[in-house]
Amino acid sequence: GAVVSQHPSWVICKSGTSVKIECRSLDFQATTMFWYRQFPKQSLMLMATSNEGSKATYEQGVEKDKFLINHASLTLSTLTVTSAHPEDSSFYICSASTRLAGGMDTQYFGPGTRLTVL
Amino acid sequence: SQQGEEDPQALSIQEGENATMNCSYKTSINNLQWYRQNSGRGLVHLILIRSNEREKHSGRLRVTLDTSKKSSSLLITASRAADTASYFCATAEAGANNLFFGTGTRLTVIP
Numbered sequence: 001g002a003v004v005s006q007h008p009s010w011v012i013c014k015s016g017t018s019v020k021i022e023c024r025s026l027d028f029q030a031t032t033m034f035w036y037r038q039f040p041k042q043s044l045m046l047m048a049t050s051n052e053g054s055k056a057t058y059e060q061g062v063e064k065d066k067f068l069i070n071h072a073s074l075t076l077s078t079l080t081v082t083s084a085h086p087e088d089s090s091f092y093i094c095s096a097s098t099r100l101a102g103g104m105d106t107q108y109f110g111p112g113t114r115l116t117v118l
Numbered sequence: 119s120q121q122g123e124e125d126p127q128a129l130s131i132q133e134g135e136n137a138t139m140n141c142s143y144k145t146s147i148n149n150l151q152w153y154r155q156n157s158g159r160g161l162v163h164l165i166l167i168r169s170n171e172r173e174k175h176s177g178r179l180r181v182t183l184d185t186s187k188k189s190s191s192l193l194i195t196a197s198r199a200a201d202t203a204s205y206f207c208a209t210a211e212a213g214a215n216n217l218f219f220g221t222g223t224r225l226t227v228i229p
Contacts, residue, residue, distance in 0.1 A: 043163040043208075
């Protein structure tokens with residue numbers, strides 16, 4: 001089955017530093033990748049939609065200069081949290097979308113990355 | 119399996135009618151969430167109902183939760199063509215941080 005990996009799975013950093021999170025589709029090419037944020041026991045919040053080779057589309061209220069997204073290839077997207085602060089501590093989840101035979105788009109979720117900013 | 123099941127799998131209605139989607143689950147939950155997904159787009163959170171709540175409203179959305187029956191329903195009133203999308207329920211287990219998604223209901227609203 002389709003697998004999406006994220007690296008790192010958990011990161012602790014000091015306030016003011018930048019953190020890069022990678023999302024990879026391991027055995028398929030993803031037409032689109034999505035980045036979500038989840039607070040403990042809360043809902044997934046869609047942050048941005050990323051298509052390979054083009055600028056990411058950010059949801060309202062998400063700072064594009066704060067959360068830099070790069071989608072360099074059909075199998076890799078990165079999210080960089082710049083100048084991280086404690087309020088950025090959260091669980092970040094990516095998903096990769098591919099079109100199955102029959103034309104149906106399917107999303108496969110990564111395992112998530114827990115970011116703790118001290 | 120902890121995965122929720124949704125019913126119906128597909129629903130087609132005329133604009134202006136109400137749409138009702140149901141979700142059943144198997145475990146004790148902390149909360150239940152409903153999401154919407156347009157074709158080719160990401161999941162968008164619609165509403166969250168906690169295990170101690172029975173009903174919640176948000177605009178044209180009404181969600182009910184019956185923990186004794188382990189089921190929830192999402193009602194969209196006065197539907198619009200723009201409501202056409204797939205709708206998913208997701209359960210957050212008590213004591214855990216995982217979200218388990220249902221298989222979704224594909225809603226088509228005919229103008």
